[in-house]
Amino acid sequence: MTRIGIVGAGAASAAAAWALDRWLDDATITVFEKSGGLCGRAATRRNGDVTYDYGANYLKADDDRVVELVTETLDTDGLVDIGEPIHTFDGEGTVSPGRDADDHKWSYERGLTQIAKRLVGRTDAAVHRDTRVTAIDRDGDRWTVSIGSERRGPFDILLCNPPAPQTAALLAESDWDDPLRADLIDALEGVAFRTVWTAVLHYPFRIERPYYALVNTDEGHPIGWIAREQCKRGHVPDGESLLIVQASHDWSVAHWDDPPEENVAVLARMAGDVLGDERLATPDWTDHQGWRYAQPEDDPPRDLLRAAEDHAIYCLGDWTIGTPRLHGALRSGLDTADRVVASL
Known part of the structure; x- marks a missing residue:
């Protein structure tokens, strides 16, 4: 044995x-x-009727063996393919159509931990x-x-x-x-690893945009990624919204030991600026997570x-x-x- x-x-x-x-x-x-x-x-968490992936955002179809594992070997019940594209923004917060190179962006109705x-x-x-x-x-x-x-x-x-x-x-x-x-x-x-500090921001109203997520491509902004979790079927009830906001490595390292509520508030304001909606500065509930070893470099x-x-x-x-x-x-x-x- x-x-x-x-x-x-x-x-x-x-x-x-x-x-x-x-x-x-x-x-x-x-x-x-x-x-x-x-x-x-x-990683996935739940709060009431809301499900959210607060670490890795989705699984991309970039490896044939993994694709076969997920789509043929495992049960596909509840598998979600995010249809909306990924756009970009620069250090000034200017949003542009853009970087949707992933053929599939998979999660599950019950989250990536599935x-x-x-x-x-x-x-x-x-x-x-x-x-x-x-x-x-x-x-x-x-x-x-x-x-x-x-x-x-x-x-x-x-x-x-x-x-x-x-x-x-x-x-x-x-x-x-x-x-x-x-x-x-x-x-x-x-x-070496990139460090990422993540804020989870919930709102009792719908945020409508033509994209699933925004990625900062010039590393000139304190935020690296903003995603609309409601683009994943089953994650966010109708009439509500949830943003996953991931700070840049430099910002995350600089603010790692700051009070979490302060980090969440700052990231909410900055996300509101990028999305052009001042209401986003005041979510009705929040969550957060620091990832010391988020991505190997x-x-x-x-x-x-x-x-x-x-x-x-x-x-x-x-x-x-x-x-x-x-x-x-x-x-x-x-x-x-x-x-x-x-x-x-």
Whole structure:
């Protein structure tokens, strides 16, 4: 029997767990997730009758294997394809028609987390939520994980889904006695990520625009992205609106420690300026989320990651393949499962 441990329940982990459960008859899979949800930065919340994706905004059809997974393997009930285009705005807040290069922009009526829920739901994996792994260790020729003072395992194979700096922190707490460990820590600590502070703004009236979202293309504005969540079927009741406003990296870093209510108020005013509607400065309810490691910006240390796999530890996630989008995370999970199976 092959015992597989997975740290983190992001989209990559969900895809890997599904594939490994399908291809390995004798495997047991255990997933440890620090939060109460699945799918990592592809995150969904609900407030009353409103559903909103407040991390990744949608899944694009940019990988044939992922498209097949979503449209043929998984149940398509509730799958939503956003029809409205994406327009652009510049540093002055001027909106222009524009950047709709994505053939499909998918979510679900119940939100993007459905991807991970549907994948993991097809497996016999044991998923431990609200369980934070604090260290990973090599115990002979197997791996263990630490949950506070308690160790879990051993595992023949370990998959790590956290962003590179967080995986480095886990390795830094490890007793793994191999020169590769120090090289991995140094390399993973050096992988740069964009930081994004997100405001969620709800209004008791309809905001009508000819686009689903606006993206800032010249990096000259404090806001990087504004999306109308009501363009996703089933997310926002008729007569209401909800905006997802994502700040630029520089603004997010500069205001990371500011009071959240102040950040929300500033982003609401700026969104109102871009959309030309002063009413948007006063939403009737709000939410927020800071994403410290929102999008990888550097190429991954591929040689070191492959060397680590010789020791039965695999890193996965969009950052490991240099494709900082949800489809990249899913593809990473599928490709990682391929390599695990090949190793056995």
